[in-house]
Structures are given as structure tokens and as C-alpha cells.
Amino acid sequence: MKARRRTFLRFGCSLTAGATGSLLPFLGNAQSTQSQFAPLPTGDGGLRPRVVMDGLLSPWSIAFLPNGEALVTERPGTLKRLQLGGVGADQQGRGKGSGQGSGQIKIQNVPRVHASGQGGLLDVIVSPDFERDELIFMSLAQPTDGGARTAIFRARLRGAELQQVEMIFAQKDDPKGQLHFGSRLVIDPDGFLFATLGERFFERSKAQSLENHFGKIIRIRTDGSIPKNNPFANQSGALREVWSFGHRNPQGAALHPRTGDLWVHEHGPQGGDELNLIREGRNYGWPQITYGREYVTGFKIGEGTSRADVEQPVHYWVPSIAPSGMTFVTSERYSALRGHLLVGSLKERCLALLEMKENQVVGEQRILSSMKSRIRDVRQGPDGYLYALTDSDEGVMVRLEPAPRNREAG
């Protein structure tokens, strides 16, 4: 097993820098020391959030079509196609009030969802080959006779309609309950589809068994077939989709832009949220190995915080930030953020900005705190801008525009 260093650095929740200080002090050793942007006094890390769509009911996931339109899921079961407002068009109306509202098209033929608690319509992604195949993929909590399960659907998106809607995966078991469905979807350059699956809270002990889909990351093909070279494909009793196990409730996933590795974060209980680099066939420990503690009682969970056969997180949070959504920043629009990782936080109502150095997290800042919003998703769009969703029944999608230099007094 390859050892990895773990970092656990704590900073204040807001970025604070003097008027002449660099935007991100911790980037002193990186290429991007000389920020082109001045710090915002609001602690938004050089980002100016501009509402590009409002009127969203518990939005959960953003995806972009090649034409620049966005797809957004709403947890109660709606998929919307959005025409977004322009960039910086209205200098008077920056922030909420500019560009939002218009251009929402509700997509027809979305599968039925178990819209209860944390369940509902969850992730949406667009096929890397959308211009040819018109495919999108959705994860959702699916109602069954017995309870609910996380399922993955594929469909062709034509205008305002889904066609050829097809379930390509469903969890084997379907307990009652409304907690810990996961789920995020990622397609890698080889065309494999990864999905993160929660352990449904009351089934947590099963996250260590390969005989079920609780607390697993799976790898399938986009038609639902299972690759023969999956790590447990030939192991008796194991489910062949399983790629890694011992997860709790993973709600953020992204490919590393340089290495192509899959990075996933997951919610811990009271403390113990984790950022993990996912390796084939590995055990990520829950609920035996964790930095978290039981809710309310604060009791220790499992055996401890490390074990030889269990992967250590790259980074973890105590107390919890309740992470949701994440993206590596590659866009040249954000020279200070580029190469680093943004993670949405529901609980802390900010973005966690993780300074990456190779495969390590060497620093953490909390930015976008001035929005005071629970962040459900954060993505980089094909236009090079960062976008985020707020978790609310009056949710909005914001574009995180780089703040112009020397405008803080304006």
C-alpha cells in the first residue's frame, strides 16, 4: 500500500488579507503568487457571486451543455434547462437582481423520485460526447415497494424532453428511510461511469461488505454493463460493480485534471468528513476507521482513525463542514485558484478552498462566506467560469466572477 501524507490544517472561515496583501497568502510558493485580483473585503476570496438564475427549489446539481446552457436538478424531482444571464453586463445590478429568473425550461419525462429527506433527484452529468449522442445521466433516490434505493438513469435530451429513458443501475437493496443516498456521477476519459453511493445511515455496518451497494463507489459502463476488469469482478459473493468500499455518504466527486484520478469527498458523522483519492479495490474504512464521532453522544465509532488495510483520507474535517459538490479549478480566469480544489460546504455556508500540491492538501481557506448560503454544488463551466448552487427552497445559481482589481472602494 502506498502511504500518503494526511494534512489537517485549520484556518478561519473567512479569507482575510491586508489591502496590499496577496489574495491567497498560502500560495506563496506557487506559480500564481502574484494575483491579478485584489482581495474583497467581504472575504469572498476574490470572487464576486452574481446570481444567474433564481427561483430554484432545492437545486442539487449543475451540468453544462456544449452550447453553454446549464442543466440543474431540483431535489423534489425536476430537471431544468437554463439559459443563463451574461457576464458582468450590468455593473449597477451586480449580485442578486441581475440576469436571473428568465429562461427556465422544465424537462419532461424525468423518472419518478423518492422526494423525502435527503432523497430525490440528485446528480446530473452530460455525456462527454453529447453533441453526437445527446445523452445525459441522472442519479436519484428511487421509490420501491419496500423503501427506496439509489438508481442511475440514462436518457437522450432533446429540447425540453427526455427520450429513451433507461435505468442502467439500481442498488440491490431498498431499505426504508430518507438518509444517505449519495450520489455523484463522473465519466472518465475511458468512458467508465463512476457513481458514489451512500450507506443509508441505518445500514452503515454493511459498508464493509462487498455483498451490497451501501457505502460503495461503483464503476460501470455508460450502458450499465460491468467491466470485466473491475477489482472484485471475479470474487465470489462480491458485487461486480464495486470499485471501492467503506464509504459513508459521498456527495462530491471530480477527476483530477492532470492525473485523471478520481477524487471523492464524503460526509462524516460528528466530525470526520473526508477527502479521498479513490484507488481501485481499496477500503476507506467506514464505520470501522474514522475521524468522526457519534452524533449527540460523542462516542467513539469503530476501532480508531487508522488501520494498515484502510486508506487514509487526503484531508479531513473535524468539526464537519458537510461537504457537497467539488471542482478542481483549471480555468485561466482564476489565476490564484488555478490548480486547487473547491469544495462546497452546507454547514459552514462557504466554499472550502484546498491548496493542492501534487496529491496533497497543504492549506485550507474558507471563501464565499459573505453569501451566508449552504452550498450544494460547485462546478467549473465550459466558459471557464465557476458556478455554485445554494441549498434552499429559494435556491439560486451563482456565477463566481473574478472581482476586478482595485475595485473594492468602488
Add this chain to the structure above:
Amino acid sequence: MKARRRTFLRFGCSLTAGATGSLLPFLGNAQSTQSQFAPLPTGDGGLRPRVVMDGLLSPWSIAFLPNGEALVTERPGTLKRLQLGGVGADQQGRGKGSGQGSGQIKIQNVPRVHASGQGGLLDVIVSPDFERDELIFMSLAQPTDGGARTAIFRARLRGAELQQVEMIFAQKDDPKGQLHFGSRLVIDPDGFLFATLGERFFERSKAQSLENHFGKIIRIRTDGSIPKNNPFANQSGALREVWSFGHRNPQGAALHPRTGDLWVHEHGPQGGDELNLIREGRNYGWPQITYGREYVTGFKIGEGTSRADVEQPVHYWVPSIAPSGMTFVTSERYSALRGHLLVGSLKERCLALLEMKENQVVGEQRILSSMKSRIRDVRQGPDGYLYALTDSDEGVMVRLEPAPRNREAG
């Protein structure tokens, strides 16, 4: 089904009465309106706590021997026999510092316990016929190969030793984990032994099934045999010990001094602690019918707060007080409290005093708040005094002496 009225009255946590006010204003209609005790300015409800034993490690339960000695369980697995200090002997040293410390005898041959989290050595009671049979009964979390289960033991107490130690009941299943073992024991005048069993948290859905011992109150004989007239004794698939079901984590039980009915309270989740009058064969609802909500998320649990086939609580608490231990006050030493019910509170660090009128709770006060202690048990001793245990690794046993009248200025 007999309808019962539910009360839900909220008061402040401390009893406050003017200098000339009655001790318990809500008792205006009761016999005991004219209190013989003046109110304490500390909000202790006319009770002066005096430490009669300190140095207790997470004490859980008090029982009294006919000779006035007390038995106390310590959750890590120790049973102690205590010679208590005298009453009001040292007027200078009232409160902590008086009478405590000496006279602790550790009892030998206590069964092995799963001393983890909420598990360990739990309740202890003394046979009603102790002078003849020398029997005591203990409930505990018992370690097994697979995990742990709540078990009940009977033994003869001779001096500092248990003899003929015998397991008379064990839960059928033994999941891993350290939460919600229950348990309190009560022997009724007919010699039946009732035990309250928790649903082990992660097994909560099983509290509605009669095929297991999770979230049940059972009735057995003191030799472990099962009465043939138990409500489900002839029902196929049901466990014959079951007396009532749909409980969560009941940690207080007492017989009503006049009616002989069994009263039990149980911990709810986030809100929804319940006080129940236990009727043979009835469903108490968990986790389908509850006034509680999920931890952290605040989501609704189950179907709602009432259903025709489910018993309503006599009283419930939102937010939770985390009740532990309880006793009906019958002693003439406490004229204002007599006929009412005292419930220990871990979370609120006080006693909840419930004003009873027939089988209804018509008022609630919080008393003993000045101790600022998590209360694990409260009992009335054969000497007519009330006693309580504090939940701490430096726990104490206190005698709640009636405060002398007109002493508040002294």
C-alpha cells in the same frame, strides 16, 4: 382503544416562587396546597441535595436493601454496596463534603459487561422478598462474539459477594454498537419482572416487529420463565416475552403506587421523549409514530404523531430532556411532592417534576437545577427520603432532604 388525554405544558427550567408564594403553584387544586416548606431561592423545589456518597464512576442505578444500605451500579461494571451518611447530622457541612466517601464495598462476581458507550452494568433491583431469598437482579450490556445484547441476571447477594449468578434473559440478537440498551427492571406485586429494552439505534425499524427484542418491554418471571398469559404467547412468530412494543430507549420505569400500573419513559431522538402508561400488548409507535425528529437533519420520522392503533404518550418533551430514572413520590416527608412523579434529566441537568392528576400530567416544573448535574437515577428509599445519582466519572449520590421552613435567610 381507550382514549387518553395528552398534556404538553412547558414551564421554565427553574421553580420560581415569590417569598410568600406556595412552593408549587400548580398544586393549587391538590390536597397539598399548603406546603410545609418554604421555597429555596436556588430553584431546588424545596429540596436540599446532600452528598451521601462520592467517588462513583458513572453510577447508573440505586437500589435499597432492607437494612438501609444502598446498592449502586457503575456503568463500567462495578456493583457497590454503600453505607450512607446520616441525615442532617452536620449543619455546617451541608451539601458536598458531608457524610460521603466512606463505606463503599465492591461486590465480587459481577458478570462481565460490554462497557462501551451507553453499554455496561445498568439497572439493579432488590427482590421484594430479599430478607428471605437474598436475591438481586441486574440488567447489563453483555458482550458476545458478534456484538452485544441486553441481558438480565439474578444472583444471591451475600455480604460482598454474588453467589449462584444466573442469566435469566438475553436478547435474541446481538448487533455491534454501543447505543440504546435500555434498561430498567421492575417487579410487580404478583412477582412478574418487567424489563425495558432499547432498540439499539441502528435496529430501530425492528421495534415494530414482534419477532425480536429490540424496542420492547418484556414480562417474565423472576426465574426467567415466561408467563403463559403474556399477550403474544400464542401468536406465531412473536417472541413470548413481549409485553409491549414500539419503544425506542426506555430508561425509567416505576409502578404507580395506587393503580399498580407500569409507567415507563423513553428517550426520543431530537425531541419526542415520552412518558407512557404501559398497557399489555400495545404498540407505542416508534419509529412510525413519534413527536421526535431526526438528529442533525431535523427530518420528520415515520408517519406522524398519532395513529389509531398506537398509544399516545401521557406526556412528551420537545425539545428532549433525555430522561433517566423516575419515581412516584409517596413519602410523607415531601408533602408538596407527594402523589407526583419525578423524572431525572441528563440533558437539562435537573429533575422534571410532573404534577399528576389521576393518570394525567397536568403540569411540569424543573427542579434541582442548581446542582447543574446530569441526573441518571432518582428513587425513593425505604427511609422515605429521595435519592439521586449524578451521571459523571466523578459521580455522587445525593439525598434530597426537605429544606427546613423559613431557612432561606439563615
